[in-house]
Amino acid sequence: MKNFVALLTDFGAGDNFVAVMKAIILGINPATTIIDISHDIARHNIKDAAFLLMSSFSYFPKGTVFLAVVDPGVGSNRDAIAVKTKNYFFVGPDNGILSLAAGKDTIEKIVALEKKGFFLEKVSSTFHGRDIFAPVTAYISRGTPITRFGKHLKKLKEIIFPVPRIQGNTLEAEIVYQDKFGNLITNTTKEQFLNFVRGKKFIATLRNKRINKIYSFYAQAKNDEPFFIEGSFSFLEISLKNKNAAAYFGVKGNEKIKITIT
């Protein structure tokens, strides 16, 4: 059966880090097809990587092996792990990066990567993506059971994905990701939002600017009028037609936003 490997890192495409990992994977499993999720995660931003992985994995063919490496602790005593879930495999450092995706697909087994026979001969202290994770990923894609890599672990390190909170007539949402268009992705689904507002008018305030519209598609919006929309990540996003909402609001990184029924 055709087998796929997907890569997600903060290594960038300008150096040779990603290429070297691919070379190693294809050397071990020449028949696999490798798909890049992204290599442009902001340096060491484990949260963004975990969010992207969670938002991506279910579109891939069953059996895909996901290798995610954002790894500020490389060389220290953090564990390296492989996870078997209901439909997929996940490989990476045990720093939370795999937890949102693996948790969503139901974790079946977690192992520590310990058996050196599966690593490159020389293992550095700075690039486990190449020396440990790439070869292990390739072996999994070839069918090696993850139990052969090392001891069983009871759980992996988890990142908490914030849930929207409702108090009275206010819903407190949180911005969890910003895409390249400047759309601000929240932690709140359209369903959660609609169940909350129930057809009434609402006002949301972010950095002293207001949002009081929700649209179904971009072309509905007026120019320079910020709005909510159910975006590509299946969450409500704050958008600005043909413009960069993050720049408009002056928002960087995670931030809370209160939506009040009026």
Next chain:
Amino acid sequence: MKNFVALLTDFGAGDNFVAVMKAIILGINPATTIIDISHDIARHNIKDAAFLLMSSFSYFPKGTVFLAVVDPGVGSNRDAIAVKTKNYFFVGPDNGILSLAAGKDTIEKIVALEKKGFFLEKVSSTFHGRDIFAPVTAYISRGTPITRFGKHLKKLKEIIFPVPRIQGNTLEAEIVYQDKFGNLITNTTKEQFLNFVRGKKFIATLRNKRINKIYSFYAQAKNDEPFFIEGSFSFLEISLKNKNAAAYFGVKGNEKIKITIT
């Protein structure tokens, strides 16, 4: 027979948009090979995408399926289409993005994408690249005839590619694209240019700066001397040796340039 899919979007490589489209394509047709043309088209710049597609398609193996998505009207009532040309297939929104390439290869058939059985189960109003175009592209690459996707359309929306105009001893060219090196690609071929100047001297003026040389290769030019050259797109380009001509001239986007025989 080995089959190829080529992708062209303004989605960027930093988020997971492109990866998710690839995942869906490979899930439906695991044997296809996907080639990225570019994902760095400036946001919503349909013209640039149409130009790049026109300049690229003929180098690909016959039968390649091109999926091009720059889609500011996603979710509105613009059509989604598939086009069969003499040698290729093109898929995308009906906003002109496919028209230059498809027109050049001779259009044989155009259909609207309507049959939901070929789409993802849930179709969003913000990401048809994933929900409609990716699966349809994959089915075409597997051999599904495009007539199965929906009703026949008589024509597609067209973008006009400007033609150079000659009046007396002046040729009015137009800059239609700027590449990453800052070369300014015009709408005029070397043949058109040479037929016009017929060995005489010429002066072109762009933003108060002059060009009066044409070279065959970059190393012929002096430093800091702008010149015309037949570039990679088979059109005359305005270049500056080892430098960025767009920055030198202060040019952004399309602009006209008059070339006068002296």
Next chain:
Amino acid sequence: MKNFVALLTDFGAGDNFVAVMKAIILGINPATTIIDISHDIARHNIKDAAFLLMSSFSYFPKGTVFLAVVDPGVGSNRDAIAVKTKNYFFVGPDNGILSLAAGKDTIEKIVALEKKGFFLEKVSSTFHGRDIFAPVTAYISRGTPITRFGKHLKKLKEIIFPVPRIQGNTLEAEIVYQDKFGNLITNTTKEQFLNFVRGKKFIATLRNKRINKIYSFYAQAKNDEPFFIEGSFSFLEISLKNKNAAAYFGVKGNEKIKITIT
């Protein structure tokens, strides 16, 4: 046997230059798998490309064909060459770009690319990556012996990789590359360094700032304290924990650094 092609250029991913080369390669050899090393080499920086190629090739499966194009002299009288080494093939302009990698793997044969039957029908003076190098690369990946492309050459143009120099109690190292994280890669291996300092204290000075620590992995370092570390390229690097060392030191491009035993 499965065959691989690896690409390294300064063409960027935003235009269609790389895509067109891939289209031509896959048209000639549909079964090959293409791996991007990088397309973000700074414009015309042959040295950076040669360094990345040298640092990458040995991780690839034997028989991989490397196509490296950073080619300011395209169209002039510089040779186009193919090189067979002990385990690999290298294709590109004869401007030094191939020399560090090919030299490291032991050169067996060098030929000039002359036989037009292996090129595209129309060869431009501005894009040999497409017109000459891509098709030749594809033919090599299909098994065509390089001797069929043209006459034997005795040697290729070489880039000199600087060696660290020891004088008394000072080692003069040189920064040869900067990665996307801002790590400054030197020409000195950890072994060379340790043999030099032999357990004594040392001070290195770069732009009036000091380095007097060497660590095994990033997490050992304190914040805002620059240090040496054996990095991913198997050379000592100058790093700053979670920060950009190049920005900290204000270093651009190659620069010498003196390490003195105290």
